[in-house]
Amino acid sequence: MRVTKYTTFLLVIVTVLVVSSGCATVMRDQKFASNRKKVEKNTPPFDPAYFRQADRKHLAIFFEVKDGRLVLSDRPAQVRPARMPYRSPTTGDVVVVYRDAGGKQIGRYAISDPVVARSCDVDKGRKGAVARLQKGTVEILVPYDPEISTVEIAPKEGKFTSFKVGARIKSGLRLTN
Amino acid sequence: MKYRFFPIIYKVRKCLVRKFILGCILCVMLVVHTGCVATTFPMHDPIYPASGENITFSIEASSSEGIDRVELYELVSSINAAGTVTTGTETFLTQWNLIGSPSSTTRSYTKTGGYSANKLVRYRFEVTNGAGRTRSHDVTFAIRPYPVPDQPVPIFIQGDVDHVFDVVFIPDADITNMTTFRGHCKGMIEDAVLDEPSVEDWCRQFNFYINPDTGVATDYDRIAIDGLHQVPANWANLSFAEVKVLMHQNNLRDYASGGLFSTEQQNRGTMMHEAGHAMFGLADEYPSGAHWQASEFPNNWSTLAGAQADAPSRHKTTADAVQMGTSGWYKICNSGCQMNNSGLVPTNYDEPCDDRVVYAIIDNAINP
Ligand SMILES: [Zn+2]
Numbered sequence: 001m002r003v004t005k006y007t008t009f010l011l012v013i014v015t016v017l018v019v020s021s022g023c024a025t026v027m028r029d030q031k032f033a034s035n036r037k038k039v040e041k042n043t044p045p046f047d048p049a050y051f052r053q054a055d056r057k058h059l060a061i062f063f064e065v066k067d068g069r070l071v072l073s074d075r076p077a078q079v080r081p082a083r084m085p086y087r088s089p090t091t092g093d094v095v096v097v098y099r100d101a102g103g104k105q106i107g108r109y110a111i112s113d114p115v116v117a118r119s120c121d122v123d124k125g126r127k128g129a130v131a132r133l134q135k136g137t138v139e140i141l142v143p144y145d146p147e148i149s150t151v152e153i154a155p156k157e158g159k160f161t162s163f164k165v166g167a168r169i170k171s172g173l174r175l176t177n
Numbered sequence: 178m179k180y181r182f183f184p185i186i187y188k189v190r191k192c193l194v195r196k197f198i199l200g201c202i203l204c205v206m207l208v209v210h211t212g213c214v215a216t217t218f219p220m221h222d223p224i225y226p227a228s229g230e231n232i233t234f235s236i237e238a239s240s241s242e243g244i245d246r247v248e249l250y251e252l253v254s255s256i257n258a259a260g261t262v263t264t265g266t267e268t269f270l271t272q273w274n275l276i277g278s279p280s281s282t283t284r285s286y287t288k289t290g291g292y293s294a295n296k297l298v299r300y301r302f303e304v305t306n307g308a309g310r311t312r313s314h315d316v317t318f319a320i321r322p323y324p325v326p327d328q329p330v331p332i333f334i335q336g337d338v339d340h341v342f343d344v345v346f347i348p349d350a351d352i353t354n355m356t357t358f359r360g361h362c363k364g365m366i367e368d369a370v371l372d373e374p375s376v377e378d379w380c381r382q383f384n385f386y387i388n389p390d391t392g393v394a395t396d397y398d399r400i401a402i403d404g405l406h407q408v409p410a411n412w413a414n415l416s417f418a419e420v421k422v423l424m425h426q427n428n429l430r431d432y433a434s435g436g437l438f439s440t441e442q443q444n445r446g447t448m449m450h451e452a453g454h455a456m457f458g459l460a461d462e463y464p465s466g467a468h469w470q471a472s473e474f475p476n477n478w479s480t481l482a483g484a485q486a487d488a489p490s491r492h493k494t495t496a497d498a499v500q501m502g503t504s505g506w507y508k509i510c511n512s513g514c515q516m517n518n519s520g521l522v523p524t525n526y527d528e529p530c531d532d533r534v535v536y537a538i539i540d541n542a543i544n545p
Binding site for chain 2: 030043044086090122
């Protein structure tokens, strides 16, 4: 084949395109491989004795729904086995903040609104729907921390309602010990 | 002007072009070599075998560097009613040496006679790729009946509970055939959760359990009459799990409330839609659903401008930003996205939702 300026130019362009798209794929693969390695390295193997480990527990605090609003229940907090489930602080339509007696924030997370029933059953021509509960019981999970004194709950970007939960936690711990 | 009239320039340029192309290829090969060792999907069948029942272990493995060898090991531990585990010793079961290093392979091995009661079985596949690099992938499951009362039974466990997503399948009291139910649990694992394209690459980050106690699902349209879903008696012991799914037989208008969602046992699409909420914090993509804008990798936006601005960095164009009905909320995923669908057949998450899925998997593992 005769190599002309034109064919050289074409060859280089095609090579650059192929290699750059190949590189983009490879970089993506490499980023994935590195992320997966990091994730799997950070994930210890399953311990069959996990659920018997005394230091892994969390608390459920109970609320009553009265006319669509949350009211702190008289029930003591319940100590539950294992750590609380993963809760992202960055998503969900309700924010939960827990603080110590001095008002210092211990932690926060976001969840789907616990005072609704949400039907996403859009199968068979149905439509999704969300209904606010008027009555019932709601549980809010917090880490096992006897220092937790207040729990604040708010719709995202809404006004927080504060609940003094310290006494419920203390009575729950007394029941367990 | 043609180079052939200037032989030296012609040769130099030709040589440079060759070197350039060769350099690019070498770079790509170098980067490829630092990629994934292999992708592995182990499975066992039946998913929750009875004592003495035959069990088939299988693996699907693939690698861009080819697969040279697959080895299978087992570790059998004893577990008593108190949940105390006496760990056994890992033993070799079998191996396959693959001729020609195929890029993918599926292998299976049947353990005739299975295992006795009160056992936890861990099987481990070790895959060696064509470059001599190995990947190990293990799964732990219990033999039926599980001796620990009121505890969810481990049926497909891969990692530390605090660092992975835990999914508990709860049978509804209306289930008439538990073998069918267990078959659907296996289907939820292999044909729904771990089959989702953005999830399958991270398949080791999920644990699955079957609950020994039943719940009772109610119909969304009858909440005022029948009340909310009745949770199983051991509800407090399931609190750790990100997903608690009540699987029923009767046809109901399913819903989620209080950290529990219901689905007909065969509805993999409903499972994946609800898993999108429960594990990954994805919002709905249909008009009358639940909407919020996550601060990291949202799939809903409260303004059109916000959706349009984010679209190019989320695999979409500004033209993809649309309002969901008249909700005042916006999305960029296509209508086939799982967060716009539920029912029998899963539809997969669209790319913007994939971003959130991967973010949540990494965040759960790194910041449990
Ligand atoms: Zn939904």
